[in-house]
Amino acid sequence: MRLLLGGVFVWASTYKILHPAAFAGVIANYQLLPDAWVNGFAVTLPWLELLLGSFLIFGIWLPGAVVLSNLLLVVFSGALLFNVARGLDIHCGCFTSDAMGNPKTTWYLVRNAALITVAACLLFKVVIRKRA
């Protein structure tokens, strides 16, 4: 499970690390962050994904990586849902910054829900069960 989630995070980070300007455009399109924060997020968020993915794959700092992965996925889905609720039809920008075609918002949400399920299982296994 952690290999799957880690692989997804690493895959999601590569395009964004290579094309930070395009990713900044995606973040700006969400219209959730103050303008001054957009580029800062665009340069650091992909690295967070890369680190989380690598840590999950190699089993480094698992409790922290799992908690942070859950948080990140919930925040991503929350941002998408918030924009759906206010009628803003935007591209996810989750794996690429490709803005071609109409946004497939339902697919983005289903995909995120599946990832959150995997991440929640990991959270239970790595953090909650260990505490108990």
Place this chain on the structure above:
Amino acid sequence: MDATKMTTRNPRQPTGLLALWQSGAILLLAVISGLLSNQWRPDRLPLMARHAPENPSGQAAEDGLRISVEEAQGLFFARAALFVDTRPREFYELGHIQDARSLPLEDFDKRFKAVLGDVGPDMFIVTYCDGESCHSSKLVALELLEKGCMNVHVLENGWTLWQQQHLPVAVGPGPETHDNTAAY
């Protein structure tokens, strides 16, 4: 330094606390890596940049500039207007209105002459970006008016609307720009 070793080293440390400091450390590492990599890359992204200003100037002027997608479509098929894409260059290359030229807001001053140097002041120009509250098309339109363009229009949420209508699009770097220093 894997999780097992960490736990072995601190057998009494609660997992919650462990997760907390590890999360903080990962966040810190990500910020440092991101900032350092950005600092060293040739196409460095400025940390502070204008994307969608909250209070674009000239609201009244903007209201008179808007055209509908049907009007824009008419101008397009009559080849009566030049379309100007004001989104970042990367988005333009991923897809744009056919024959549109790329003039991102952030590059306006630098690229204006190269992109629109061969265009007369009476040419119909339609600017567009993407998203209903995207301001760059309006701001570029206002800049064009200041430069002396007389027929400037804004197609709001243009890229999305254009695709929804299945109108002609193109992908790639687009037409060559025109480095004409005799721009008006």
